[in-house]
Structures are given as structure tokens and as C-alpha cells.
Amino acid sequence: MPLVKYEKKGKIAFITLNRPKQLNAIDIKTTEELAETWMDFRDDDGLWVAILRGEGRAFCAGADLVKMDLGDKWSMAKSLIFGDKRMGPNSYKIWKPIISAVHGYVLGAGLYLALECDLRIAAEDAEFGLPEPMIGIPTLFTPFLRDYLHSSHAMELLLLGDRINAQRAYEIGLVNRVVPRDHLMNTAESMCERLTRNGPLSLRAMKEVFHRTRGMDFPSTLTLAENVFVPVMNSEDAAEGKRAFREKCNPQWKCR
Numbered sequence: 001m002p003l004v005k006y007e008k009k010g011k012i013a014f015i016t017l018n019r020p021k022q023l024n025a026i027d028i029k030t031t032e033e034l035a036e037t038w039m040d041f042r043d044d045d046g047l048w049v050a051i052l053r054g055e056g057r058a059f060c061a062g063a064d065l066v067k068m069d070l071g072d073k074w075s076m077a078k079s080l081i082f083g084d085k086r087m088g089p090n091s092y093k094i095w096k097p098i099i100s101a102v103h104g105y106v107l108g109a110g111l112y113l114a115l116e117c118d119l120r121i122a123a124e125d126a127e128f129g130l131p132e133p134m135i136g137i138p139t140l141f142t143p144f145l146r147d148y149l150h151s152s153h154a155m156e157l158l159l160l161g162d163r164i165n166a167q168r169a170y171e172i173g174l175v176n177r178v179v180p181r182d183h184l185m186n187t188a189e190s191m192c193e194r195l196t197r198n199g200p201l202s203l204r205a206m207k208e209v210f211h212r213t214r215g216m217d218f219p220s221t222l223t224l225a226e227n228v229f230v231p232v233m234n235s236e237d238a239a240e241g242k243r244a245f246r247e248k249c250n251p252q253w254k255c256r
Contacts, residue, residue: 004033005055006040012192013041013050020056025064026087026109035085035092042094045255048200049192052100052117053185059102060110062131088116090211095204097195101188102126103181107163112141115148118207120174121188122166123181128174129163147214149174199241200255205232 005016015037017024024030041050054060087109089098100114103123111128114120122128132139139145145154153172157164166178179187195203205228213221232238236256244251 002033003027003030004037006037008044008047011046011048011196012189013044013047015041015050015052017052017054017060020054022064023058023061023105024054024056024110025061026113027064030064031087032085034087038089038092038094041096042092048096049195050096050098051185051188051192052098052113053188054103054110056104058104058110059100059106059126060113061105062108062110065135087113090116093208095208096200097203097207099188099191101184102175103184107131108139109141112144115145115174119176119191121177121179121184121191122169122175123184124166124178125181126166126169126175126178127163128157128166128169129161130157131161131163133159134161197250199232199237199251200253201232201235201237205229 001018003018005014005018007014007016015034017026017030019025019027019030041047097119098117099119099121100117101121101123102114103126106114106122106126106128108130111130130139139158142158145158148154149157149172153174164172166175169175170178177187209225209228213224216224237251237253240251240253
């Protein structure tokens with residue numbers, strides 16, 4: 001049985017963490033399967049958007065601490081986030097939109113995995129937290145949390161180790177939507193359908209520039225934006241978008 005289920009339906013990829021008995025805790029094998037999945041999604045021209053979710057009672061309860069106790073804790077933990085095969089999509093230059101649809105526990109490494117997605121939808125039962133200091137270990141992705149949250153909110157999660165509910169996560173900008181549990185996937189799929197109505201090349205260009213310009217000075221930012229945006233603005237899709245706007249019809253995107 002795969003630890004990561006990977007299904008393709010039309011333009012949408014469904015990626016599901018599949019260790020429900022372990023609350024989808026991340027181990028090395030799961031990380032390896034995620035790496036393969038992310039690369040396939042990146043390279044499949046027929047896929048335009050992905051949904052990441054978890055099987056069973058939780059999205060992901062974090063790193064598999066049971067397996068970490070069997071060896072070098074630092075080496076295993078480091079490999080999940082900094083190794084050659086990493087669990088998060090940002091390591092693979094994926095410029096297609098990714099939505100995380102989360103429920104139940106979204107803790108530790110599971111929270112980081114959700115944060116690396118572009119849009120996050122939470123069920124009302126979702127609980128978010130970074131419990132590592134409660135068991136005496138630091139949160140490995142501490143340096144990157146400021147990219148997703150205001151420093152005061154990031155430090156609260158890091159230092160206290162307490163969980164927050166979905167509504168609080170929404171209030172601090174950690175998630176985009178909060179919905180009833182039985183509406184979670186319908187909402188995610190509706191958002192996917194909405195994304196596929198926009199020009200795919202424009203979405204990918206904006207995501208690439210958004211990520212790659214982090215920390216750049218202004219001249220470098222402008223140069224990169226020009227290099228990425230100009231080909232898209234001169235593409236067949238851009239011409240198709242203008243035609244559809246003039247004729248008040250739906251554009252037929254060709255990704256070229």
C-alpha cells in the first residue's frame with residue numbers, strides 16, 4: 001500500500017498522505033514517496049493544480065517520533081526538510097498552484113507541509129501547532145516560519161507549543177478558508193476549478209516570481225520579473241485571453 005496516494009482527474013492531481021493509523025506522521029519512506037509525487041506533478045503537462053490532503057482522522061500529526069527514536073534524531077529530522085528528497089513542494093521548483101485541504105491534527109512537520117502549499121483550506125475541526133518544545137526538541141523549520149506568519153504569531157506558536165483552532169488560524173492568516181468538515185473537499189475542488197479558469201502560464205509565472213524574488217534587491221527583482229513575465233505576455237495564451245475578453249466567451253488555454 002502506498003504511503004502517498006496519487007490520483008489524476010482531469011487537470012487536478014489529488015495527493016493523499018496515507019498512514020491513517022499513524023495519523024499520517026511523516027517518516028523517511030513517506031518523504032521519498034512525496035518527493036517522487038511532487039516531481040511527477042511538476043513534469044506532467046496535463047496537470048494544472050494539486051490538492052494535498054490526509055487520509056483518516058488527521059491531515060498530519062508531524063514527524064514520526066517513534067521511528068526517530070530508533071536512530072539519530074537530528075539526521076532523520078533534517079532529512080525530512082533539508083535532505084536530497086524533501087517532503088515539501090517548494091524544494092522542486094513547482095510553479096503550479098497547490099492547495100492543502102487539512103483537518104484534524106496539523107502539527108509540526110505537518111504544519112510546515114501545509115504551509116508550503118499556496119492556498120490552505122481548513123476544516124472546522126483542524127488543530128494547528130508546533131509541539132516540539134514540549135518534548136524538548138527545537139522546531140527545525142523555525143528560520144522559515146517568518147515567511148508565512150507575522151513574527152509575533154510565529155513566536156507564539158514556536159515558544160508556547162500550544163495548539164490553535166481553525167478559526168484562530170484564519171484570524172492570523174495561516175489559512176485562507178474555514179469550512180465544515182464535510183465541505184472540505186468540495187471547497188478545495190471548487191477552488192481548483194476556479195484556478196483552471198485562469199491562464200495557467202500567468203499563474204505559474206506569478207508563483208515563480210513570488211518565491212524566487214524573496215530576499216532579492218529591487219534591480220534583481222525587476223530583472224527576474226521581466227525575464228519570467230515577458231514570454232507569458234507574448235504567449236498564445238495571452239492572445240487567447242484578449243480574444244475571449246473581447247468576444248465575452250471562455251478562453252481555451254493551451255499552455256503555450
